[in-house]
Amino acid sequence: MISDRILIEFDKALRTLFVPASTTRAVPGSKQAEATLSDEERAHASALMRINHVGEVCAQALYQGQALTCRDQETRRVLARAAGEETEHLAWTERRLLELGGRTSLLNPVWYLGALAIGIAAGKIGDAWSLGFLAETERQVEAHLDHHLRELPTQDSRSRAIVAQMRLDEIAHAETAVRLGARELSLPTVLIMKLASRTMTRTAYYV
DSSP states (O other), X not given: OHHHHHHHHHHHHHHHHHSOOOOSSOOTXXXXXXXXXXXXXXXXXXXXXXXXXXXXXXXHHHHHHHHHHOOOHHHHHHXXXXXXXXXXXXXXXHHHHHHTTOOOOTTHHHHHHHHHHHHHHHHHHOHHHHHHHHHHHHHHHHHHHHHHHHHSOTTOHHHHHHXXXXXXXXXXXXXXHHHTTXXXXXXXXXXXXXXXXXXXXXXXXXX
């Protein structure tokens, strides 16, 4: 029933925002020794991991919105599997933030609602376009993670291991979307997505 699905998705939202995420895979880099970081390096690493955590909050909402409105059962199944991996990313970044003495973004509910609305809208346009939006989102996330690997302190092996594994997972998600028939988005749409992403990352670095 539709009402049951809405209740289930509402429960997912509450868990994403207010309950520590869980992971079935071991946290990448967890066996690495904690690096010696200066106060400035630790603050920078923490801010970058906060951005990554926000990205995972948005990913949960985006997949949730798309799953609610997609028409194809196979597409819905793929979205659910990808969302599960994003939940692990959420747990990894959350745990690393605690280790670094940082905090999650104060604006997480805002990020979540915005991404949920985008996911619902993308799903309503059609599955092929929804998958196209997913593929482009993952490509942009990959670019952000590449940047973070360059920005993180070289000795911070724990943070770097998490970001590196997240990058591999996001690449796989984009490839899956393309394999399922993702449509290429127009250049203006891609540029708008990049602008929104840049605004989010710059804000989440501090707030």
